[in-house]
Amino acid sequence: MNIKNIAIALSVLLVAVAALLLMQKGNYVDQATEHYNKTTTNIFKGSSKIVEYVGSSIDVNKMVWALACEGIQTAKSSQDMAKLEAKFFPSTKGSNSKAKMTRHFEASTFYFIDSKFAKVDTDKKTDVWYLNNLSSIDVSALLGLVTPTMAAPSEDEEEYEE
Amino acid sequence: MDNKKFKILAIADAVIIVGLIVVMMILKGNYNDQAVASVKEQVGTYQETANTMLQEQWKSVDQYGMAWKLVYVTLTGDKTEKSFDAAVKAIEADRDARFKQLAYMYTAAGIPDKVQNDIFEKGGLADKFLLKDEGGVKEVACGKGCVVSFTFAKGKFKSSDYKALVEYNLANNFKLEAPAEFHFE
Numbered sequence: 001m002n003i004k005n006i007a008i009a010l011s012v013l014l015v016a017v018a019a020l021l022l023m024q025k026g027n028y029v030d031q032a033t034e035h036y037n038k039t040t041t042n043i044f045k046g047s048s049k050i051v052e053y054v055g056s057s058i059d060v061n062k063m064v065w066a067l068a069c070e071g072i073q074t075a076k077s078s079q080d081m082a083k084l085e086a087k088f089f090p091s092t093k094g095s096n097s098k099a100k101m102t103r104h105f106e107a108s109t110f111y112f113i114d115s116k117f118a119k120v121d122t123d124k125k126t127d128v129w130y131l132n133n134l135s136s137i138d139v140s141a142l143l144g145l146v147t148p149t150m151a152a153p154s155e156d157e158e159e160y161e162e
Numbered sequence: 163m164d165n166k167k168f169k170i171l172a173i174a175d176a177v178i179i180v181g182l183i184v185v186m187m188i189l190k191g192n193y194n195d196q197a198v199a200s201v202k203e204q205v206g207t208y209q210e211t212a213n214t215m216l217q218e219q220w221k222s223v224d225q226y227g228m229a230w231k232l233v234y235v236t237l238t239g240d241k242t243e244k245s246f247d248a249a250v251k252a253i254e255a256d257r258d259a260r261f262k263q264l265a266y267m268y269t270a271a272g273i274p275d276k277v278q279n280d281i282f283e284k285g286g287l288a289d290k291f292l293l294k295d296e297g298g299v300k301e302v303a304c305g306k307g308c309v310v311s312f313t314f315a316k317g318k319f320k321s322s323d324y325k326a327l328v329e330y331n332l333a334n335n336f337k338l339e340a341p342a343e344f345h346f347e
């Protein structure tokens with residue numbers, strides 16, 4: 001190989017190295033941008049989901065609290081409670097227990113109340129029994145004092161990154 | 163060109179190539195450090211914004227829970243101003259009960275315990291509950307942008323307005339902005 005070919009080859013190599021040098025910064029910017037976008041998007045999605053899921057949990061919670069508060073002020077019988085339940089939760093019904101003289105209303109596995117009545121009466125027209133004289137409403141589930149029997153609804157679990 | 167000139171060109175090329183490679187190696191380290199530092203700083207800033215929002219939400223849910231408890235206790239108690247004042251203090255002071263009620267709502271939302279504990283350890287509980295106590299009118303915080311009021315006359319309960327609690331839309335009060343564009347600094 002003569003010196004002419006070597007000189008030409010080195011000139012080409014020089015141009016290539018110079019081009020690499022110029023592109024070098026761009027590669028780092030691209031890599032850093034990609035990493036930044038991926039990480040911050042995860043934070044954004046994770047945090048937004050927490051806000052959304054807790055918001056949905058509160059939406060149910062507040063209606064059960066409102067039911068309990070209105071019930072304790074205005075309801076007398078299990079029929080009154082049933083009407084209030086229908087007002088706050090049109091598609092969910094509570095159930096009476098004759099033996100315990102309670103009415104259980106469960107808006108979700110976590111959020112439920114138990115209304116306690118003093119006596120069992122019978123509707124003279126329909127001959128159907130109902131609970132009367134509401135004495136108290138147990139809001140333990142709204143205060144977090146119970147352990148739900150079923151597992152929590154398992155949505156995508158979000159990590160709270162540091 | 164004669165061989166001598168090609169020789170000079172080849173030597174110059176080689177020297178410049180070596181020089182460029184040296185510059186490239188130096189810049190490589192610099193760019194890498196710069197990239198790592200920029201990403202770390204900007205991700206950290208965004209993470210902090212997100213964490214602060216989650217901590218504020220946590221505290222709002224704490225106030226929300228306390229407010230409902232107070233409303234219920236007031237409606238079912240002896241309805242005196244004295245009992246109400248005592249209830250406000252007792253509810254606020256019982257941090258275990260607050261945490262339990264709060265964590266329950268997060269668990270119901272499917273938020274893992276680890277996430278709850280991380281938020282709690284960094285942010286703690288709400289530090290405000292009773293906002294106003296003037297002439298028988300008492301206002302308590304029930305979350306960000308949420309206030310419930312109770313009115314007493316001559317020491318006796320007169321009325322309560324907890325409409326704000328029933329209508330409270332927590333999610334609307336907490337919106338995390340999408341991350342800003344990355345800047346290579």
